[in-house]
Amino acid sequence: MQAWHCIAIITVSILLFIYGIFRNEIEDHVYEQEVDRAITNAKASGEDRNKIGENSTSPNKEKILDSPAWAKYEVILKCKDSKQAQLHLETIKGASFLKFFLNQIRSSTTASELIFSPFKSEFFSEDEYSILQSLFSAHTILEDDTVIHITCRGHTSKSTKLFATLILDSYKLARQQEEKSQPLASSLLIQYEELTLLEEQIIFLKEEISTENNDGSTINVEAIALSSEMMMLEQELAQYKKILLEIDKLFKADKPTDEYLKIESFSQFGMIDELKNTIHQLRSMLVNQELEDVVFIEVKKNIETNELLLKNEVANAIEDLKAKTIKGMERKKTLSFRLVDLRKSEGLKDGSHPKFNLLKELEEKLQSLSLQYQKSFTDWKQSSFDVVRSSFAE
Numbered sequence: 032m033q034a035w036h037c038i039a040i041i042t043v044s045i046l047l048f049i050y051g052i053f054r055n056e057i058e059d060h061v062y063e064q065e066v067d068r069a070i071t072n073a074k075a076s077g078e079d080r081n082k083i084g085e086n087s088t089s090p091n092k093e094k095i096l097d098s099p100a101w102a103k104y105e106v107i108l109k110c111k112d113s114k115q116a117q118l119h120l121e122t123i124k125g126a127s128f129l130k131f132f133l134n135q136i137r138s139s140t141t142a143s144e145l146i147f148s149p150f151k152s153e154f155f156s157e158d159e160y161s162i163l164q165s166l167f168s169a170h171t172i173l174e175d176d177t178v179i180h181i182t183c184r185g186h187t188s189k190s191t192k193l194f195a196t197l198i199l200d201s202y203k204l205a206r207q208q209e210e211k212s213q214p215l216a217s218s219l220l221i222q223y224e225e226l227t228l229l230e231e232q233i234i235f236l237k238e239e240i241s242t243e244n245n246d247g248s249t250i251n252v253e254a255i256a257l258s259s260e261m262m263m264l265e266q267e268l269a270q271y272k273k274i275l276l277e278i279d280k281l282f283k284a285d286k287p288t289d290e291y292l293k294i295e296s297f298s299q300f301g302m303i304d305e306l307k308n309t310i311h312q313l314r315s316m317l318v319n320q321e322l323e324d325v326v327f328i329e330v331k332k333n334i335e336t337n338e339l340l341l342k343n344e345v346a347n348a349i350e351d352l353k354a355k356t357i358k359g360m361e362r363k364k365t366l367s368f369r370l371v372d373l374r375k376s377e378g379l380k381d382g383s384h385p386k387f388n389l390l391k392e393l394e395e396k397l398q399s400l401s402l403q404y405q406k407s408f409t410d411w412k413q414s415s416f417d418v419v420r421s422s423f424a425e
Contacts, residue, residue, distance in 0.1 A: 103424035241367035
């Protein structure tokens with residue numbers, strides 16, 4: 032082979048290598064553009080989902096994963112009426128269910144990898160919650176607003192069908208575990224939060240009234256009994272507060288267990304007095320008697336064991352004291368509220384206390400809203416749907 036043949040072959044190889052690098056760079060650039068466009072569309076799609084109750088979508092609207100390379104799985108739900116359909120739609124797209132759904136996916140490593148792994152790269156900076164929002168859509172249609180169309184998307188047909196199955200299973204499970212204090216539907220949650228706010232306002236107003244002087248002239252036996260019990264509770268709570276302050280002082284000073292036993296009423300709790308006497312007797316044996324080595328070691332072990340038991344019993348006594356304090360404070364609040372209720376009728380009668388009028392209005396409003404919420408929540412829990420279609424999209 033002549034020299035110019037070798038040079039020609041080397042030149043062609045270099046040109047092919049350069050062309051390959053250039054083509055790779057072009058393809059990478061195009062892929063990055065496609066990824067950026069998908070992320071932009073995902074964010075736009077997420078904003079569209081916040082508008083609950085859309086009856087139709089524009090055919091020109093671009094969404095993430097609209098490429099034919101991605102699999103689509105459609106689930107169609109049939110509800111009893113349009114009101115129930117709207118509530119189910121609102122719940123499926125709501126933040127409460129999405130968080131629950133995300134936790135269900137995360138609980139399975141296999142499911143999490145199948146669903147999220149194609150989106151976890153340097154090109155996709157979205158978190159799993161945002162990705163989840165982009166992987167499915169739900170809407171009703173103008174032709175029949177009792178029907179909900181759910182479209183799930185995924186990297187493969189296997190992951191897409193798994194995703195669709197999980198969303199239905201998770202939704203049924205979330206509804207089974209749903210509590211009245213934590214409704215899934217956002218409209219019901221708003222109602223419950225309004226009730227909670229009203230209850231807080233009533234409690235605050237009752238506390239305010241209970242601290243004011245009672246100028247009423249009516250003598251009520253029950254009111255006298257309530258006032259008497261409240262006075263005794265206040266004395267007990269003052270004593271508990273004094274002991275707890277002493278305990279806090281000893282704790283901060285890192286004092287030994289023996290110092291806690293000097294606190295009034297501590298020796299009366301549980302086995303503290305008995306353990307203290309046992310330790311004292313065992314210590315006396317070490318001081319006043321000459322013991323064999325084996326007996327000496329055994330006595331030392333018993334002292335250590337009983338000291339540990341005593342330390343634990345002191346800790347229990349402190350917890351018991353805290354529990355009694357909390358219970359006493361709750362009881363005092365209950366009694367003060369009962370006293371306010373007794374005084375309310377008199378205050379409303381003579382109009383001497385305008386806060387009673389406000390209290391009455393708030394309580395009536397709370398009762399009305401409570402009945403409405405109870406009915407709404409009961410209807411919601413009794414609502415159901417049928418899966419009328421579940422298949423891959425053409």
